[in-house]
Amino acid sequence: MTVILIGLAAGIISGMGIGGGAILIPALVIFVKPEQHIAQSVNLLFFIPTAIVALVIHIKNKNVNFRMGIPIVISGLVGAVLGSKLALSMNGTALKCIFGVFLLLMGLYEIFGKGRKKKVNNV
Amino acid sequence: MAFSGRTARYLKYILIGIAAGVANGLFGSGGGTIAVPAMVFLLDAEEHKAHATALLIILPLTIVSVYFYLTNNYVDWNITWKAMVGGVVGGAIGAFLLNKCPSKILRKIFGIFMILAAIRMIF
Numbered sequence: 001m002t003v004i005l006i007g008l009a010a011g012i013i014s015g016m017g018i019g020g021g022a023i024l025i026p027a028l029v030i031f032v033k034p035e036q037h038i039a040q041s042v043n044l045l046f047f048i049p050t051a052i053v054a055l056v057i058h059i060k061n062k063n064v065n066f067r068m069g070i071p072i073v074i075s076g077l078v079g080a081v082l083g084s085k086l087a088l089s090m091n092g093t094a095l096k097c098i099f100g101v102f103l104l105l106m107g108l109y110e111i112f113g114k115g116r117k118k119k120v121n122n123v
Numbered sequence: 124m125a126f127s128g129r130t131a132r133y134l135k136y137i138l139i140g141i142a143a144g145v146a147n148g149l150f151g152s153g154g155g156t157i158a159v160p161a162m163v164f165l166l167d168a169e170e171h172k173a174h175a176t177a178l179l180i181i182l183p184l185t186i187v188s189v190y191f192y193l194t195n196n197y198v199d200w201n202i203t204w205k206a207m208v209g210g211v212v213g214g215a216i217g218a219f220l221l222n223k224c225p226s227k228i229l230r231k232i233f234g235i236f237m238i239l240a241a242i243r244m245i246f
Contacts, residue, residue, distance in 0.1 A: 003202050007209025014210075015217020016226055017174065018233055021152025024206065026240035037197040040151025044189045045203050046210050047152075048182070055178045063175035068166060071136040072143070072158070072180050079144020080184040084191035087149045099150050100244030106156050107237030110230045113160070 002031055007046070014050065021047065022106050029096065036096040037087065135165045140180070147181060148188040154181040 006027045014020030021043040028039040058064050087095060139161040147154030158177040162168040168176065192198055 003205035004209040007206035008213040008216075009209075010206070011210035011213020011215075012217035012220065013213075013233060015214040015219075016221045016224070016229065018226065018230060019152070019156055020210065020213075022156070022237050023233065024210075025150075025152055026237070026244060028202065028206070030240065030243060032202065034199060034202060035197075037192065037195075038199045038202065041189065041192040041198045042203045042206050043151045044147075044185050044192060045198070046206050047185050048189070049207065050210065050214055051178050051182045051185070055175075055182060058175035058178060061175075063172050064179050065168065065172055065176045066179070068136070068162065068168065069176045069179040071133065072140040072162075072176075073183055075137040075140030076144035076147075076154075076180055076184045077140075077187055079141035079146075080148040080187040081144075081191075082141075083145035083148025083150075084188040085148075086145070087151070088191060088195050088197070095149075096244055100241045102146070102150050102153060103237050103244065104241035106153065107234045107241055109156070109160075110234030110237060 003028070006031065010046070011050075018110070019106070022103060025099065026103060036092040036099065040087065040095075040099075132166070135161075139165065143177075143180060144184045147184050148191070151188070151192075154184055 006024060009027065010020035010024035013023050024043050024046065025039045028034060028042060029036060032039075034042075055064070090098075139158060142161070143154040143158040146152075146157050155174075155177045158180050159170075159173045162173040162176065163170055
């Protein structure tokens with residue numbers, strides 16, 4: 001039941017566009033206490049069905065920029081392999097600590113980050 | 124931006140991709156948190172198009188990372204399916220609430236939660 005409630009909360013937050021993983025992973029680690037790698041894989045799997053549905057809607061609404069997205073995807077795949085291998089080579093405690101630092105930075109960005117001001121002229 | 128040439132633009136694509144991929148694979152989340160502001164600030168993308176394009180970018184990266192987590196047995200289906208059930212319901216609620224709540228204030232509230240969770244995870 002705890003897990004379903006955490007999923008519910010993370011779903012509400014990601015439905016509002018705030019990034020559910022930033023809530024899902026720490027909430028699981030703090031309340032359900034799985035190993036850090038497990039918590040991370042829950043979020044990765046959790047993201048797939050939701051992202052497919054949202055992506056289809058965004059493509060239909062012509063909000064996806066393929067010219068910009070495709071080259072980023074290609075280099076991103078290299079990054080994903082590197083990042084995953086790095087995560088799997090670490091022990092859970094170290095990974096949890098690094099994740100905590102990343103979460104701290106994301107939290108600060110949520111509080112202090114501002115959307116870009118409209119540029120007057122695009123040079 | 125000092126450079127506006129083609130090479131500079133492709134260099135930015137590559138850097139954004141690798142950074143988003145490494146974060147997403149290493150932390151099981153956060154790729155979008157990096158990709159969205161990077162596209163807005165470095166590539167002059169519109170905010171809502173950057174959000175939509177980030178999904179196109181993160182989805183394949185997530186699938187690659189899931190493969191590595193799966194083959195290393197870092198997946199707990201019992202936690203995952205419960206989180207997904209909650210997440211689907213929550214996602215619908217969140218999308219509904221999006222037009223009713225000011226997300227600016229919510230971001231700050233969740234930012235504080237993220238920082239508290241981060242501190243708990245680090246120490």
